[in-house]
Amino acid sequence: MPDDLSMSLPALPPTEEIAALVAAKLNLEGPLLPILHELQETYGYIPENALGIMAEALNITRAEVHGVVSFYHDFRSRPAGRHVIKICRAEACQAMGGAALGAAVLERLGVEWHGTTPDGAITIEPIYCLGLCACGPAAMVDGRLIGRATFETVIEPIGERVK
Numbered sequence: 001m002p003d004d005l006s007m008s009l010p011a012l013p014p015t016e017e018i019a020a021l022v023a024a025k026l027n028l029e030g031p032l033l034p035i036l037h038e039l040q041e042t043y044g045y046i047p048e049n050a051l052g053i054m055a056e057a058l059n060i061t062r063a064e065v066h067g068v069v070s071f072y073h074d075f076r077s078r079p080a081g082r083h084v085i086k087i088c089r090a091e092a093c094q095a096m097g098g099a100a101l102g103a104a105v106l107e108r109l110g111v112e113w114h115g116t117t118p119d120g121a122i123t124i125e126p127i128y129c130l131g132l133c134a135c136g137p138a139a140m141v142d143g144r145l146i147g148r149a150t151f152e153t154v155i156e157p158i159g160e161r162v163k
């Protein structure tokens with residue numbers, strides 16, 4: 001019987017499928033980022049089994065691939081929830097109440113940054129400037145920008161019950 005962690009993770013995509021996706025981008029200049037974007041667009045995250053495939057194809061170490069994946073906040077190591085809330089954590093928004101907004105949302109949903117509620121409804125992610133600095137704190141809900149964000153304006157567009 002699978003443990004809780006394995007139950008929350010989807011089955012990994014077939015390695016042949018990932019290898020084909022990687023191979024299709026190999027002749028680009030600086031192919032790693034385009035490959036990572038393609039993987040995230042295809043699967044919604046960067047599957048664990050893709051790291052070694054990329055490393056071998058690009059003749060770099062798995063640690064180097066992992067370093068790039070973890071450097072960019074937009075790459076996920078597991079699938080997101082049905083809705084994604086991004087809250088700006090850059091300086092201007094932090095000074096305008098962004099820190100308090102982030103803390104309130106995390107506490108209410110009972111998750112950490114990059115976490116997903118147990119029902120899979122909502123993922124909370126930090127982002128570092130959305131270009132709405134004059135209207136901070138800024139957030140993005142399912143791709144829609146929200147200025148002067150509050151707990152209500154961030155949660156209400158989702159329309160799912162907040163536990």
Ligand code: FES
Binds near residue numbers: 088132138
């Ligand atoms: S600092 Fe938050 S949108 Fe620019």
